[in-house]
Amino acid sequence: MNATSALRQSWIIMLRDLKHWQREPWTPLFGIAFTIMLVLVFGYLFGGSIELPGGGDYLSYLMPGMFALAMMFGLEGTMTAIANDSKKGVTHRFRSLPISSVAVPLGRAGADLANSAVELVVLMAGGLLIGWRAGGSWSESLLAVGLLLWLRFALLWLGIFLGLVLRGEGGVMAVQILVWPIGFLSSVFVSPQDMPAWLGFLAQWNPVSATAAACRELFGNPAGVTDGVLAEHAVAVALVWPLVLAAVFVPLSARAFRRLSA
Incomplete structure (x- = not known):
């Protein structure tokens, strides 16, 4: 099966997933509301007591981190949706059709990425309303948005793979719990230089x-x-x-889809 056919099939499945959100928009809306709540809590309740190495306004430091964290939180929703489709037999019906093994995961990733782009626009608009400003050029800002969606795309494949492999409630719950420490063990809220050496590493x-x-x-x-490394080569x-995450989990997801058992 050629790449054109696989892309056309992925597009159809992507539209199917987007229609689900159109009928039930509460899941992405609650996700956006939760991220905004975290911004308000850390930006206004704790922000006044946090000093940054090198100086600067904490809210301006926080907002790009929250954009990145929001991209990571999508992993849970993707995994849950894939796991639910598998348990309900939807994925098995797709497998019975003469379609590419990557079409279903790619369609799901495309739908989630479109949802992520809307979520990012809303979060940025909210950031502008509370005083965050982007001081870089338009091209630099667009590159930043591209990097955020690039991270989301790679993490979506991790979520797709886990959703195909861990379909039980326990597996979904375990990943939901693990996302939090991984997200918080980052530079989103606090500079790594203010952490103990091993934790900062x-x-x-x-x-x-x-x-x-x-x-x-x-x-x-x-x-x-x-x-x-974050001061000298952050963009690289x-x-x-x-790229590494996608290179690992795109083929693993396609393989897990092919081997999915009833």
Whole structure:
């Protein structure tokens, strides 16, 4: 089966998933509301007591990190949707059709990425309303948005793979619990330089930290770091991390879809 046919099939499945959100918009809306709540809590309740290495306004530091964290939170929704389709037999009906093994996962990823773009626009508009500003050029800001969606795309494939492999309630719950410490063990809320050395090392090499640091650099916001890989090569690391994740989990997802058992 050629690539054109696979893309056409993925497009049809993507439209199917988007129609579900059109009929039931509460899940993405609650996700956006939750992220805005975190911004208000950390920006206004805790922000006044946090000083950044190198100086700068904490809210301006926080917002790019929240954009990156919102991209990561999509992993849970993707995994849950894929797992539910598998349990209900929807995925098996797709497998009975003469379609590419990557079409169904790719269609799901495309729908989630479209939803993520809307979510990102809403969060940025909310950030502008509470005083966040992007000081970089238009091209730099567009690159920052591209890096955020690039991270989301790679993490979606991780969610798709886990949804195909871990279909039980326990597996879904375990991933939902693990997303939180991974998201918080990053530079989203606090600079890695303010953490214990071993913890700061882990935070610096978190893919969410790389994207957050790159977006701060491109948006012209406070970096929160004065040395290390995030200070010197944030954009490069933010490009490479999602590439590695996608290279690993795209073929694994296609393989898991082919081998899915009833």
